[in-house]
Amino acid sequence: MGTIVEDNQTVLAYIGAGATCIVLIRLILGIARSFRTFFLSPLINLGVNPKSLGAWAVVTGATDGIGKCQSTNQTNRSRVSGEF
Numbered sequence: 001m002g003t004i005v006e007d008n009q010t011v012l013a014y015i016g017a018g019a020t021c022i023v024l025i026r027l028i029l030g031i032a033r034s035f036r037t038f039f040l041s042p043l044i045n046l047g048v049n050p051k052s053l054g055a056w057a058v059v060t061g062a063t064d065g066i067g068k069c070q071s072t073n074q075t076n077r078s079r080v081s082g083e084f
Contacts, residue, residue, distance in 0.1 A: 041047045061067030
């Protein structure tokens with residue numbers, strides 16, 4: 001057994017090594033996810049092509065105010081006529 005300072009340094013070294021491993025694993029997973037999304041998916045037709053879904057719209061702020069009104073109107077209009 002060493003002194004308290006040496007023991008604390010050892011514990012902090014293990015904590016630092018663990019944190020570094022976690023950061024590296026997250027970085028590697030992020031790179032792999034990006035590779036799959038941008039390079040692999042288009043090659044083997046993974047994912048959804050938005051053009052194949054017909055007419056669609058992106059409404060930002062759709063939880064209140066003007067965005068909510070717009071999204072509600074679009075939803076009601078598509079239910080009645082079948083299109084946007």
